[in-house]
Amino acid sequence: MAIYRSSDDINNLRIRVKIREVPDESAHDEAKEVNEDIDGETKMIDWQQKIYGKFEREFYKDKKNCVTDLEKRYHQDVVNLIQNDDVLFTYVNEDEFSLVAEGCVSNSKIITELHKQVNNVLFMEDEQEFVFKNTDVFDFKESLIHSLKNPFGSYNFETMHIMADLGEYVGDTWLKAEYILCTIKYDRTQKLFIVFPDFTSFEPYYIQIQGDVRRIFQYYIENASETVPIDALLKENEIVNKIAAYQAKLKLQKTGINFDLPSKNKLNVYLFIELLTARKFEYNDIYVQYFIDLPKDWFCKDPSTLKGTTQTSHSSSDDNLSYLGFPFEICLEYNIQDPAGTHLIKTPCIYFEVISKDSWDRFRTEGLTYTILPVARPGSYRYNLHCLRICPKGPYSNLRRFFIGDCSSYNDITWTSVPEQFDSKVINKYGTDTVGTGEISIHINVVHQSQNFMADTRDEASCKHDKFILENLNKSSLIKSIEQVVEAFKIAKRKMIEVRKNV
Amino acid sequence: MSDGTFLLSLSGQIDYISILAGAGSSWHCKYEFVAGPDWKIVGGLEAGLSQTANVVSNGEDIVLNLPIDIVYKSTNLHGWPQIVLSVYSGINLQGYGRSHIPLQPGLHKLNISLSKPQPSSFLGYLGTFFGYQPELLQPKMLASTAGNNLIQMMSSGEVYVTINNVFQGLNILGYDIGRVN
Amino acid sequence: MAEIHIIGQILSGKGFPKQNLFCKWSFQYGNNWKVISGRKEGQTQVESSEFDDNCKWCFPIDIHFATRGIQGWPKIYIQVYHLDWLGRSQLFGYGFLTIPTSPGNYVLDCFTWRPFGSLRERFIQFFMGGGPQLKYPDLVFSASDRYKLNTETMGIVTFEINVILRNFQKFGVEYM
Numbered sequence: 001m002a003i004y005r006s007s008d009d010i011n012n013l014r015i016r017v018k019i020r021e022v023p024d025e026s027a028h029d030e031a032k033e034v035n036e037d038i039d040g041e042t043k044m045i046d047w048q049q050k051i052y053g054k055f056e057r058e059f060y061k062d063k064k065n066c067v068t069d070l071e072k073r074y075h076q077d078v079v080n081l082i083q084n085d086d087v088l089f090t091y092v093n094e095d096e097f098s099l100v101a102e103g104c105v106s107n108s109k110i111i112t113e114l115h116k117q118v119n120n121v122l123f124m125e126d127e128q129e130f131v132f133k134n135t136d137v138f139d140f141k142e143s144l145i146h147s148l149k150n151p152f153g154s155y156n157f158e159t160m161h162i163m164a165d166l167g168e169y170v171g172d173t174w175l176k177a178e179y180i181l182c183t184i185k186y187d188r189t190q191k192l193f194i195v196f197p198d199f200t201s202f203e204p205y206y207i208q209i210q211g212d213v214r215r216i217f218q219y220y221i222e223n224a225s226e227t228v229p230i231d232a233l234l235k236e237n238e239i240v241n242k243i244a245a246y247q248a249k250l251k252l253q254k255t256g257i258n259f260d261l262p263s264k265n266k267l268n269v270y271l272f273i274e275l276l277t278a279r280k281f282e283y284n285d286i287y288v289q290y291f292i293d294l295p296k297d298w299f300c301k302d303p304s305t306l307k308g309t310t311q312t313s314h315s316s317s318d319d320n321l322s323y324l325g326f327p328f329e330i331c332l333e334y335n336i337q338d339p340a341g342t343h344l345i346k347t348p349c350i351y352f353e354v355i356s357k358d359s360w361d362r363f364r365t366e367g368l369t370y371t372i373l374p375v376a377r378p379g380s381y382r383y384n385l386h387c388l389r390i391c392p393k394g395p396y397s398n399l400r401r402f403f404i405g406d407c408s409s410y411n412d413i414t415w416t417s418v419p420e421q422f423d424s425k426v427i428n429k430y431g432t433d434t435v436g437t438g439e440i441s442i443h444i445n446v447v448h449q450s451q452n453f454m455a456d457t458r459d460e461a462s463c464k465h466d467k468f469i470l471e472n473l474n475k476s477s478l479i480k481s482i483e484q485v486v487e488a489f490k491i492a493k494r495k496m497i498e499v500r501k502n503v
Numbered sequence: 504m505s506d507g508t509f510l511l512s513l514s515g516q517i518d519y520i521s522i523l524a525g526a527g528s529s530w531h532c533k534y535e536f537v538a539g540p541d542w543k544i545v546g547g548l549e550a551g552l553s554q555t556a557n558v559v560s561n562g563e564d565i566v567l568n569l570p571i572d573i574v575y576k577s578t579n580l581h582g583w584p585q586i587v588l589s590v591y592s593g594i595n596l597q598g599y600g601r602s603h604i605p606l607q608p609g610l611h612k613l614n615i616s617l618s619k620p621q622p623s624s625f626l627g628y629l630g631t632f633f634g635y636q637p638e639l640l641q642p643k644m645l646a647s648t649a650g651n652n653l654i655q656m657m658s659s660g661e662v663y664v665t666i667n668n669v670f671q672g673l674n675i676l677g678y679d680i681g682r683v684n
Numbered sequence: 685m686a687e688i689h690i691i692g693q694i695l696s697g698k699g700f701p702k703q704n705l706f707c708k709w710s711f712q713y714g715n716n717w718k719v720i721s722g723r724k725e726g727q728t729q730v731e732s733s734e735f736d737d738n739c740k741w742c743f744p745i746d747i748h749f750a751t752r753g754i755q756g757w758p759k760i761y762i763q764v765y766h767l768d769w770l771g772r773s774q775l776f777g778y779g780f781l782t783i784p785t786s787p788g789n790y791v792l793d794c795f796t797w798r799p800f801g802s803l804r805e806r807f808i809q810f811f812m813g814g815g816p817q818l819k820y821p822d823l824v825f826s827a828s829d830r831y832k833l834n835t836e837t838m839g840i841v842t843f844e845i846n847v848i849l850r851n852f853q854k855f856g857v858e859y860m
Contacts, residue, residue, distance in 0.1 A: 003547055003572075192548075244507040244578060251750060254718050257685055259855040260753035270754045272782045276795050287831065311833035314800045323795030323837045326830065327759060327780045378858045380784050445785040447754055448858040539746075580689045580848060581721045581748040601742055603691060606846040607789055616696075616740035618731060648723045648744055653706065653767065658733035658740050678689075679849045681788030681860070 002198035010186050010193065013047045016224035017088055017162055017181060021217050022206075043088045044224060045162060047186070052078055053089030053165045055176040070094055088181075091161040157185040157194075166209060166217060179207050182221045199223050264451055267334040269375045272445040273350070275310055275326040280319050280438035281366040281387075283356035287312045288324060288440060291353075292373070293414055295346035299333040306330065312357055320438070332375070336452070348373050351413045352440060354387055362405030365389050367437040370417045374446055381444045388416075391433035509672035510545070511575040511584070513604060515665045517553065520565040520590055522597060522617065522660025524558040530565045530597070531555045532590045532662070536573055537646040539582010547573035571666070580678065585646040588662055590617055596638045598659040601645045605668060606680060613664045618656040686852045687720070687750050690758065690783055692845035694728060694743040695791070697764055699839035700776050703732035705739045707841065708763045711747060712825060714756010722747035730767050745845075754857065758783045761824065762841055764796055775817045777838035778824050786860040787849045793840050800836035 020040030045051065052060070052074070059065055060078040162184070167177040186193040197205060204218040262268040278286055291307040292300075300306055305328065313322035332348065354367040367387025374381045392398050392406060400406055418427060517532060524530065535550040553569040575584055588600040598617030605611040620637045622628045627637055639645070639654075673680065697705050710725035724747060731739040749758060764777040777796030784790050799816040801809065809815040823829050852859060 005545060241507075247578070251720060252685065254720065254750060256752060258752055259686060260716065260755070261855060268754075270757070270785070272757055272785060274780070274782050276793075285834075309831035311797070311830045311835045312800075313797060314834065314836045316837065321837065323797050323840075325779050325795040325797055327782050329755070329757065331755060379786055379860055380790075443782070445757075445782060447757075447785045449754060450856050450858075453853075453856040453858055579721075579748075580691070581746060583689075583691045583746060585744060601744065603693060603744065603746075603846070605789070606691060606848065616742055618740060618742075621732075645742075646744055648726050648746060653727075654729040655704070655767070656729050656731050658731065658735075658738070677850045679787045679852075681786060681847070 001194060001196040003192065003194050005190075005192050007191055010047050010188070010191075012225055013184075013193075014224045014226070015045045015162070015182070015184070016042065016222040017045060017219060018042045018204075018222075019088060019164055019181070019217055019219040021215060023216075041086055041088055043086070045088075045090060047184075048092045048158070048160055049090060050074075050077070050092050051086075051089045052081065053163060053176075053178070054087075054167070054174055055165060055178075056089065057081065058174070087164045087166060089163050089165060091163060093158045093160060156189065157187055160184045160186075162221070164207070164217070164219070166207070166215070168211075177209065181205075181207075181219055195221075197221070261451055262333065262449055265336045266450065267336055267452075268449040269332045269334065270447040270449070271330045271332065271373060271375075272447075273328055273330065274443040275324045276441045276443055277321060277323055278313070278354060278438060278440045279321040281354060281356065282320075282437060283358060283364055283366060284320055284322075285312055285314050285358055286320075286322060286354055286356045286366055288326075289353045289355065291351045291413060292330065293349050293351065294332070295348060297335050297346070298348055299335070301331060301333070324440075334375075336450070347375055349414070349417055351416065352385065352387070353413060354438070354440065355407060358405075363407040364401060364405045365407050367440075368413065368416045369440065370414075371442075372417075374444060378446045378448045381446070382441065383444070384439055384441045386439045387437045388434040389437050391435050393433065507578050507676065508576055509578075509670060509676060511577070511604070512669045512671070513547075513574070513584075514570075514572045514667050516571060517567050517569040517588070518663040518665055519567060520617075520660060520662050522565065522590070524562065524565055524592070526558055526561045528592050529555045529557045530590065530592050532567055532569065532588060534569070534571065534586055534588050535643065536584050536586055537643050538575060538577070538584040539579065541579040542575050542577040542582055542584060545574045545576045549573060571664075586615075586664070587642050587646050588615060588617070589642050590660070590662065595634070596620075596636050599639065599642050599645055599656075600662050602664070605666060608668055608670050611666045611668070613666060615662045615664060616658060617660045617662060618658045621655040621657050623653075623655060685750050685752060686855060686857070687748065687850040688758075688783075689746075689748050689848040689850075690845060691746045691848070692843060693745060694741050694762075695842040695844050696738050696740045696742075697731075697839055697841045698736075698738040700737065700739075700764065700766070701838075702766050702776075703737065703739060704730055704767045705732070705776060706730045706765050706767060706773075707741060707743070708765065709743075709745070710761050711758050712761050713749065713758040714753070716753035716756055717749050717751045717758060720748045720750050757785060760794070760843070762794060762796070764839070764841065772814075774814055777841075778818070778821075779841055780824070781841075781843055783845065784847050787847045790843075790845045790847070792843045792845060794843060795840055796838045797835040798838050800834045 018040060019042075043051070056074070057078050060071065060074045063075060066072045066075040160183070161180050162182040164179050164181050165176055166179055167175045169175070183196045184193060185196075199222055200220045204220050207217040207219070209215045209217075275288055275290070278288060288310045289307070290309075294300060294306070308328060310324050310326040313324055315322035334345070349370050349372050351370040352368070353365065354369075356364045356366050358364075367389050369385040369387040371383055371385055392401050397406070517534060520530065520532060522530075532553045533551065536544075551569065551571070553567045556565045556567055558565060571586075573584075583606065584604045585601055586604065590597045590600070596619055598619045600615040600617040602613050602615045605613070620639060622631055622635075622637050627635065670680075694707055694709060697707060707728045708725070709727070711719075726743070728741040728743040731741050733739055745760075760781040760783065762777075762779045762781070763775065764779070765773040766776045767773050775798055777798045779794040779796035781792055781794040784792070799818060800806075801816040805816055818824065823833065849859065
């Protein structure tokens with residue numbers, strides 16, 4: 001079965017049907033000879049074109065059989081018709097020929113009722129897009145009208161069957177044996193037509209008749225509609241292109257063609273960080289402070305975004321799970337053309353401090369943690385950071401923490417990673433007592449932007465997913481700057497030669 | 504395909520409905536596709552109605568295996584097609600569900616939650632005692648992002664759908680749909 | 685000019701103290717960004733579930749942005765409300781979700797919270813319903829002023845989001 005859609009008029013549909021009896025290889029030779037001379041029959045059939053079968057011709061010829069207007073009209077037709085022995089004929093929509101196989105017959109009452117409901121609803125012509133049309137206000141009346149106009153999925157099919165009467169004469173009477181070659185259904189409103197079976201491509205369809213002698217027929221169904229002339233096609237294409245161009249223009253008018261670019265030899269790293277949750281901390285009502293430490297060569301246009309504080313979050317669950325849901329956005333700049341050009345990029349770190357605040361405004365440090373920002377590669381990252389806090393030494397500090405609260409009992413938050421002014425060979429944190437506390441989860445989205453990326457994305461689009469920042473910068477900036485120098489030198493040289501020639 | 508259009512071809516089936524189904528009840532499901540104004544159906548059917556599936560023992564899944572097959576052509580990603588399902592038991596509505604068609608090519612197993620509207624007036628509430636079940640005039644409205652004015656719904660079950668989708672010409676237009684896993 | 689399509693759905697809300705929830709959502713974005721088509725705000729239906737505390741809204745989102753810069757990447761701002769049997773709506777949570785910056789299909793959780801009133805306010809809330817709301821919802825958007833807030837942990841709203849980018853590479857943007 002095939003379903004086609006065409007905005008064209010259905011009357012342009014034309015189908016060529018070819019039927020031919022083929023010899024049955026397994027049968028006896030005598031049968032073969034008889035069938036050989038039949039050349040087959042070909043007919044061009046238009047949509048809803050009535051062709052009378054042998055039986056129908058006999059039937060309608062007799063005026064007594066014709067009662068209804070339709071039958072009388074058929075009678076007129078048949079009388080004027082020249083007799084022939086064609087096997088192909090059609091049943092059109094008006095004939096009300098229906099198949100038992102079509103739509104399985106159900107004996108349950110439910111389906112018939114439903115069937116009736118679906119079929120009884122009005123069906124109107126215009127199919128309008130309701131959903132995306134003035135969606136601001138829900139208008140009950142409009143919705144009601146619309147739902148009456150477009151009841152769900154009810155197709156209003158006109159049907160046409162292409163048949164073959166492959167009967168035989170037994171004595172003087174024609175024993176009819178009608179076979180459906182092809183059924184075509186068309187829905188005028190949706191411009192949809194269903195061909196069953198589909199048009200033949202290479203292999204024909206076969207019909208086998210079991211009788212005294214086995215007979216095999218093969219037939220082809222072909223779409224013989226006139227094709228659209230080529231200049232009309234071109235014209236249509238042109239119009240489509242014009243519309244597309246107009247739409248693109250409209251879009252441009254809204255936003256403009258420009259896009260903010262970082263200045264040359266700068267790499268912009270956009271970080272979209274979300275503080276998601278904090279859990280398992282000792283005290284309730286916590287908030288988180290964050291702070292980003294920028295090493296050499298990194299800048300931030302708005303340094304105030306580098307640190308911040310979340311709201312105080314109260315939790316009522318067992319493991320003190322609190323939702324922070326705190327998004328922030330940072331734009332960092334990295335200067336690519338470093339005079340040294342060889343040293344490795346130091347990556348910035350983000351530090352977190354979790355602090356609890358109780359109803360008496362006592363603040364306690366609950367945990368410290370840090371992570372290196374994933375600036376090396378753009379993408380989306382999720383971290384679960386485990387926190388620690390520095391143990392108060394001795395009973396006095398413990399009591400202090402319990403009764404008065406302790407906060408900022410350390411000098412430098414960067415201590416948790418490598419301290420800022422650290423330049424010895426071994427990192428030594430011995431002598432400090434810490435205790436593991438809870439954990440916080442964060443989500444970071446990283447985007448890079450640099451003019452250096454602009455050229456080389458085109459040619460290596462295939463491997464773009466596995467590039468790292470260092471590789472990129474090496475390839476694009478350093479080598480390119482050398483190439484630029486060479487290029488400039490070449491141009492200068494050429495000019496010089498030209499000037500010389502002229503002289 | 505230089506004319507700025509791309510094709511989206513979908514095929515698949517509505518596998519089964521997982522819902523509280525009593526023995527002896529009979530179920531059917533209808534589906535329809537909803538897409539934005541720039542989307543044109545070039546092949547297949549945008550709506551369909553399943554057979555009636557009968558439940559023999561309590562709580563079993565209602566297997567439909569209703570085929571879906573549709574081909575879209577569009578110039579714009581906006582209005583990406585959605586499938587809207589309505590599940591009926593007998594002639595009583597049991598739930599609506601909707602989902603976007605996956606935006607990545609390949610085989611996808613969707614599981615679409617169903618919910619059914621609750622009466623919003625006292626009369627409607629009273630009616631539920633007599634088997635009245637409110638329905639939406641246009642199940643398609645679930646697929647619009649317009650406000651649906653505080654319709655009250657109750658989750659009722661899930662429909663499992665297998666969809667195989669293929670794009671053509673999307674990358675040429677410069678769209679990056681991300682890594683396909 | 686680069687374009688981004690955000691297509692997806694607000695899947696569900698879970699972990700809220702009561703059922704009968706609806707969710708108001710809107711997109712927040714920088715001034716480089718323009719909506720080309722699609723709605724930037726809306727409201728889901730009221731949803732409840734008989735068997736678990738998972739309200740499955742399955743509400744569609746489909747929006748198309750064009751932008752002149754990366755700054756101000758869109759976020760979804762949501763407010764979850766509870767509709768009680770008297771038809772009153774009561775705030776159950778504010779939440780924020782950053783749209784992922786690389787294309788693909790994501791299932792993301794948005795963690796919500798609501799203002800936490802004083803003892804007296806909570807007492808009234810317990811018996812009468814209602815509860816504190818933000819007088820200036822802008823406070824939610826600014827990272828710098830949030831520390832003044834006292835909040836209470838509420839539920840999780842799950843989103844399924846597809847991000848499709850176009851023309852970003854033309855402007856030297858690496859996102860993946």
